[in-house]
Amino acid sequence: MNKLLGAIGLAGGILGLNFLTTVQAADPKPEEVVAYRQSVYTVIGWNFKPIGAMVKGEMPFDAAAVARHAQYVEMMSKAAPEGFRKGSGPDVVKKTEAKPEIWTKWSEFETKMNDFQQESTKLAEVAKTGDEKAIKAQFGKTAETCKACHKEFRTD
Numbered sequence: 001m002n003k004l005l006g007a008i009g010l011a012g013g014i015l016g017l018n019f020l021t022t023v024q025a026a027d028p029k030p031e032e033v034v035a036y037r038q039s040v041y042t043v044i045g046w047n048f049k050p051i052g053a054m055v056k057g058e059m060p061f062d063a064a065a066v067a068r069h070a071q072y073v074e075m076m077s078k079a080a081p082e083g084f085r086k087g088s089g090p091d092v093v094k095k096t097e098a099k100p101e102i103w104t105k106w107s108e109f110e111t112k113m114n115d116f117q118q119e120s121t122k123l124a125e126v127a128k129t130g131d132e133k134a135i136k137a138q139f140g141k142t143a144e145t146c147k148a149c150h151k152e153f154r155t156d
């Protein structure tokens with residue numbers, strides 16, 4: 001009997017612990033959400049800039065570096081949506097450039113996010129070929145998706 005109770009207690013403990021950690025992971029503070037998305041975009045900007053400098057001839061073209069940077073941009077484009085949980089807008093957190101329209105025009109925002117993900121996936125593919133001309137063209141298309149979203153959903 002004691003053994004049985006012990007086993008039940010242990011199982012409950014494990015379940016309880018799981019429950020707690022799940023809740024914690026699923027429920028970050030609004031400030032943490034903002035810090036996450038700003039970090040993601042910092043990494044995006046960090047990797048996107050040198051590609052731009054190279055295709056504009058401001059920096060020597062380095063195919064391997066372009067391929068690496070483009071992979072990070074693609075990866076981060078997929079990490080970005082999580083940074084826009086409800087309740088992390090400017091009404092809750094002061095230090096954010098995210099506009100409230102993100103959450104009131106969510107499907108439009110999602111479309112812009114999808115465009116960005118698609119174009120940066122293509123950029124990563126083209127970057128692997130090392131074809132400078134094609135990379136330049138695809139860089140331009142990707143940059144358009146950044147601008148399109150910032151114009152509507154980021155305060156300047």
Ligand code: HEC
Binds near residue numbers: 048073112150
């Ligand atoms: C779907 C919308 C969207 C797309 C696409 C997008 N951004 Fe942004 N970006 C934002 C929003 C919103 C913010 C403001 C985040 C905040 O302050 O909470 C931001 C912030 C930034 C920041 C500032 C980060 C900081 O330090 O706070 C940089 C840099 C940036 N974006 C670069 C880019 C680049 C480069 C691209 C394209 C390769 C891009 N973004 C694509 C919406 C977008």
